[in-house]
Amino acid sequence: LHSGQDEAFVTSFNALHDFEMGQVYSGLPEQLRAVAWRLLDNETLATVFDNIDVDDEDIDDLLQEMPPQKAVQILRNMYADNEVDLLQEMPTRLVATYLSLMPKDEAEDIRKLINYEEQTAGSLMSIEYLAVEADLRVDEVMRLVKQQALEAEAINYVYVLDKQERLVGVISLRDLLTHPDDMLVSEITKDRIISVKAGDDQQDVAQIVADYNFISIPVTDDNDRLLGVITVDDIVDVIDEEAVEDYSGLAAVNVSQTDDTAWHSAIKRIPWLIALLLLGMSTATLISSFDGLVRKASILAVFISLITGTAGNAGTQALALAVRRLAVGSSNSAVKNFLSEILAGFLVGTATGFSVFLIVTFWKHNYQLGLAVGIAMAVAIMVANLAGYLIPELIDKLGMDPAVASGPFITTLSDLTSVLIYFNIAQLFISHFTGA
Amino acid sequence: LHSGQDEAFVTSFNALHDFEMGQVYSGLPEQLRAVAWRLLDNETLATVFDNIDVDDEDIDDLLQEMPPQKAVQILRNMYADNEVDLLQEMPTRLVATYLSLMPKDEAEDIRKLINYEEQTAGSLMSIEYLAVEADLRVDEVMRLVKQQALEAEAINYVYVLDKQERLVGVISLRDLLTHPDDMLVSEITKDRIISVKAGDDQQDVAQIVADYNFISIPVTDDNDRLLGVITVDDIVDVIDEEAVEDYSGLAAVNVSQTDDTAWHSAIKRIPWLIALLLLGMSTATLISSFDGLVRKASILAVFISLITGTAGNAGTQALALAVRRLAVGSSNSAVKNFLSEILAGFLVGTATGFSVFLIVTFWKHNYQLGLAVGIAMAVAIMVANLAGYLIPELIDKLGMDPAVASGPFITTLSDLTSVLIYFNIAQLFISHFTGA
Numbered sequence: 001l002h003s004g005q006d007e008a009f010v011t012s013f014n015a016l017h018d019f020e021m022g023q024v025y026s027g028l029p030e031q032l033r034a035v036a037w038r039l040l041d042n043e044t045l046a047t048v049f050d051n052i053d054v055d056d057e058d059i060d061d062l063l064q065e066m067p068p069q070k071a072v073q074i075l076r077n078m079y080a081d082n083e084v085d086l087l088q089e090m091p092t093r094l095v096a097t098y099l100s101l102m103p104k105d106e107a108e109d110i111r112k113l114i115n116y117e118e119q120t121a122g123s124l125m126s127i128e129y130l131a132v133e134a135d136l137r138v139d140e141v142m143r144l145v146k147q148q149a150l151e152a153e154a155i156n157y158v159y160v161l162d163k164q165e166r167l168v169g170v171i172s173l174r175d176l177l178t179h180p181d182d183m184l185v186s187e188i189t190k191d192r193i194i195s196v197k198a199g200d201d202q203q204d205v206a207q208i209v210a211d212y213n214f215i216s217i218p219v220t221d222d223n224d225r226l227l228g229v230i231t232v233d234d235i236v237d238v239i240d241e242e243a244v245e246d247y248s249g250l251a252a253v254n255v256s257q258t259d260d261t262a263w264h265s266a267i268k269r270i271p272w273l274i275a276l277l278l279l280g281m282s283t284a285t286l287i288s289s290f291d292g293l294v295r296k297a298s299i300l301a302v303f304i305s306l307i308t309g310t311a312g313n314a315g316t317q318a319l320a321l322a323v324r325r326l327a328v329g330s331s332n333s334a335v336k337n338f339l340s341e342i343l344a345g346f347l348v349g350t351a352t353g354f355s356v357f358l359i360v361t362f363w364k365h366n367y368q369l370g371l372a373v374g375i376a377m378a379v380a381i382m383v384a385n386l387a388g389y390l391i392p393e394l395i396d397k398l399g400m401d402p403a404v405a406s407g408p409f410i411t412t413l414s415d416l417t418s419v420l421i422y423f424n425i426a427q428l429f430i431s432h433f434t435g436a
Numbered sequence: 437l438h439s440g441q442d443e444a445f446v447t448s449f450n451a452l453h454d455f456e457m458g459q460v461y462s463g464l465p466e467q468l469r470a471v472a473w474r475l476l477d478n479e480t481l482a483t484v485f486d487n488i489d490v491d492d493e494d495i496d497d498l499l500q501e502m503p504p505q506k507a508v509q510i511l512r513n514m515y516a517d518n519e520v521d522l523l524q525e526m527p528t529r530l531v532a533t534y535l536s537l538m539p540k541d542e543a544e545d546i547r548k549l550i551n552y553e554e555q556t557a558g559s560l561m562s563i564e565y566l567a568v569e570a571d572l573r574v575d576e577v578m579r580l581v582k583q584q585a586l587e588a589e590a591i592n593y594v595y596v597l598d599k600q601e602r603l604v605g606v607i608s609l610r611d612l613l614t615h616p617d618d619m620l621v622s623e624i625t626k627d628r629i630i631s632v633k634a635g636d637d638q639q640d641v642a643q644i645v646a647d648y649n650f651i652s653i654p655v656t657d658d659n660d661r662l663l664g665v666i667t668v669d670d671i672v673d674v675i676d677e678e679a680v681e682d683y684s685g686l687a688a689v690n691v692s693q694t695d696d697t698a699w700h701s702a703i704k705r706i707p708w709l710i711a712l713l714l715l716g717m718s719t720a721t722l723i724s725s726f727d728g729l730v731r732k733a734s735i736l737a738v739f740i741s742l743i744t745g746t747a748g749n750a751g752t753q754a755l756a757l758a759v760r761r762l763a764v765g766s767s768n769s770a771v772k773n774f775l776s777e778i779l780a781g782f783l784v785g786t787a788t789g790f791s792v793f794l795i796v797t798f799w800k801h802n803y804q805l806g807l808a809v810g811i812a813m814a815v816a817i818m819v820a821n822l823a824g825y826l827i828p829e830l831i832d833k834l835g836m837d838p839a840v841a842s843g844p845f846i847t848t849l850s851d852l853t854s855v856l857i858y859f860n861i862a863q864l865f866i867s868h869f870t871g872a
Contacts, residue, residue: 015626015627015628016628017626017628017630017648018648018649019647019648019649051649145613146613146614149610149613149614150610150614155592155609155610155613156591156592173591173609174585174586174591177581177582177585177591178582178585178586190451190453192451192452192453194453209672210669210672210673210676211455212453212454212455213454213455213487213669213672215651215668232651232668232669232672233646233649233668235672236645236646236649236668236671236672236675237646239672239675239676239679240646240675240679243675243676243679243682243683244760246679246683247679247682247683247686247756247760248756250683250686250687250756250843251686251752251753251755251756251757251843252749252752252753253752253753253756253757255756255757255760258757258760258761258764258766259761259766259767259768261776262775262776262777262778262779262780262783263779263780263783265757265776265777265780266779266780266783266784266787269750269753269780269784270783270784270787270788272749272753273746273749273750273753273784273787273788273817274787274788274791276745276746276749277742277746277788277791277792277795280741280742280745280746281742281795283741283742283745284738284739284741284742287737287738287740287741288735288738291734291735291737291738294730294734294737295734298727298730298731298734298737299724299727300737301723301727301730301734301736301737301740302720302723302724302727303720304723304737304740304741305716305719305720305723305740305741305744305851305855306713306716306717306719306720308741308744308745309712309716309719309744309748309847309848309851310709310712310713310716312745312748312844312847313688313708313709313712313844313847313848314705314709316687316688316689316843316844317687317688317689317705317708317709317844319687320683320684320686320687320689320691321687321689321691321694321701324680324683324691324694325694325695328694330694330695331695332695339698340697340698340701341698341701342698343698343699343702344698344699344701344702344705347698347699347702347706348702348705348706348709351702351706351709351710352706352709352710352713355710355713356713359713359717381709407686407687407752407843408748408749408752408753411745411748411749411847412745412749415741415745419741
């Protein structure tokens with residue numbers, strides 16, 4: 001590349017795997033990239049851009065290094081789903097420029113795709129699929145597959161459409177390969193079609209693809225017209241993305257970037273911590289209002305962190321189970337789940353409360369104190385458990401992602417209720433153990 | 437099925453998708469299943485068993501409902517990876533019986549697969565792949581593909597082996613379909629092969645398949661001999677499984693089953709809670725030892741939960757980031773990550789500590805108290821942050837899954853250090869604010 005060995009560069013670049021092309025290209029220094037995109041053909045550059053992760057790199061800058069005419073040629077050679085992802089990262093003005101340089105019908109298709117809401121099936125689908133009519137023979141369909149194989153993102157299924165472009169069947173490539181050339185494809189067409197609607201949530205789509213072990217799944221509009229196809233590689237990304245979201249939620253920190261600088265990392269954590277700190281101040285205020293009680297029995301201070309901590313742990317467990325249940329769906333009714341969680345909370349609270357009653361009674365030789373702490377612990381756990389269950393359910397009902405209810409939020413909230421429960425119960429018992 | 441409409445049952449059953457066959461079959465009452473397996477052929481029953489989730493159902497019971505001869509026929513028709521998963525769920529004796537009823541070489545293959553450690557590439561691979569030698573023409577390879585397409589689990593790639601069965605190249609089905617019949621396949625063979633070793637960790641394999649957008653990936657032994665192929669549907673399961681593990685770890689509760697009964701659910705949570713409770717007792721003991729201090733300044737009790745709670749939240753954040761970084765790998769050196777985390781902890785601690793200093797100073801009109809709480813908060817956060825970072829690193833170094841370090845464990849541990857820091861710092865300042 002430096003010494004004018006252009007041909008050697010092109011040959012060795014083309015020998016790379018698609019993913020590696022993306023890695024190598026985006027890793028080149030800018031002045032070398034300026035040479036590289038002049039040497040490589042549009043299809044290869046499209047493959048490069050198809051394989052750079054939109055989230056990881058400044059992929060839009062890479063495209064803007066070229067004149068718009070060149071950039072548009074590359075965009076047009078990309079798979080539509082990746083093209084749309086890339087355009088969505090760009091300023092509206094630039095998108096308009098690029099679209100104006102495309103043929104009208106192509107620009108129209110892309111504009112439609114851009115308009116699908118994020119995290120829906122529509123936003124994941126590509127429009128390069130294989131489709132035929134029903135009244136063909138195996139060899140005729142195979143000829144079409146061979147013609148279209150280069151453009152199609154997934155070649156494992158051929159979709160059968162009726163005159164109204166409605167999806168009426170699916171033929172697998174495997175069946176095409178293993179049946180005689182002169183057979184009518186209608187005999188090997190599956191008409192029990194599993195498809196999703198363009199507006200469906202990506203998580204639901206991922207669940208279906210994972211269950212059915214599909215390589216791709218068709219996307220239709222409300223009239224069953226085929227709009228596009230989602231391939232399993234995008235589903236893999238969805239599953240990963242949703243898992244990272246859930247995990248981030250539980251920890252109250254976005255874990256999607258792990259190689260942040262210390263400064264960026266701190267910036268991500270501080271807002272959450274300060275918000276939780278303010279919520280925690282209400283607990284401090286509450287304890288402050290019980291100052292008289294603590295003065296009378298300083299022993300009460302000993303168990304504050306034990307009760308808040310344990311109730312917080314129980315709340316986190318209930319939260320994690322509830323968020324997960326909402327993500328994967330439940331075969332039980334809502335009422336059954338609710339009662340089951342109440343009962344589980346009762347069992348957990350009772351077992352833990354009883355343990356702590358025994359420990360405190362033997363440690364401080366004071367069973368009234370043990371009773372106060374044990375009962376407070378049991379009630380605090382039941383309440384935290386219920387909150388951990390109900391809050392994500394509530395957030396889900398409001399149409400938001402239940403994963404936004406973080407573990408630290410639940411523990412900080414449960415600190416407040418736990419302290420309230422603890423001091424009120426302690427107040428009832430105080431006359432019995434202050435002598436101790 | 438009830439009224440002898442056998443043929444109708446078989447027809448409608450065969451029209452189902454593979455996944456649905458598994459669902460329907462395992463959902464039948466036992467006496468109907470006894471009719472069903474007599475009606476369905478071995479290939480269909482193999483598809484049924486290929487599509488029942490080993491973890492979800494009592495799949496081994498379903499097989500034991502049939503005489504061993506029938507069961508073995510079904511096993512032999514299953515994909516080897518699913519067959520092995522199923523056998524691994526069974527008592528050793530039964531496995532021996534089944535293997536003894538298979539042809540010797542087949543039993544030998546299965547025995548080898550069973551011996552791969554769980555969570556390695558070897559345990560995921562199937563041995564039904566397409567392989568050819570290099571010196572063939574496109575049409576000759578296509579003929580082989582057509583012959584083997586029914587048995588192979590993935591047909592998108594054909595592997596090229598040399599005389600020693602070593603993997604030397606990969607041909608994509610797409611390339612086979614789009615090149616002339618009389619071309620030598622060596623011209624469309626990729627020799628830059630991305631493969632994994634049988635002993636590789638499944639999480640690393642999943643990362644490669646996700647990055648490269650592969651439909652399947654070949655598995656070799658240490659001499660590059662092709663052993664099998666892992667398909668993307670198994671990778672989807674791995675990604676899901678690993679995500680559930682990480683999530684469970686962070687919450688200190690196994691979330692893999694969300695439809696447990698209340699009793700089972702409680703049984704899962706209680707051991708963790710009690711273990712954490714015992715750890716929490718050390719914090720209580722520590723506070724108890726500072727009883728004199730609390731008697732002198734009951735105001736100290738007000739900030740216990742604020743400091744432990746906030747430090748715990750910071751520790752959880754650091755933990756989540758560290759676990760995630762270990763899972764996806766980092767492009768930075770260990771030293772750089774360590775220094776970066778120290779610095780991030782310093783920034784987070786200082787910002788939060790300063791906020792709390794301001795709040796307490798204005799609330800209690802006592803800047804010495806504000807200073808004590810603020811400094812204690814800052815130091816407690818830095819320590820919790822460091823623990824959240826170091827503990828998973830340490831567990832990873834010991835060869836265990838860092839996800840076992842749970843959020844609740846970190847918060848409970850950080851309660852202890854936070855209280856220690858808080859009371860020691862408060863002791864230094866006490867003469868300045870007890871008057872207030």
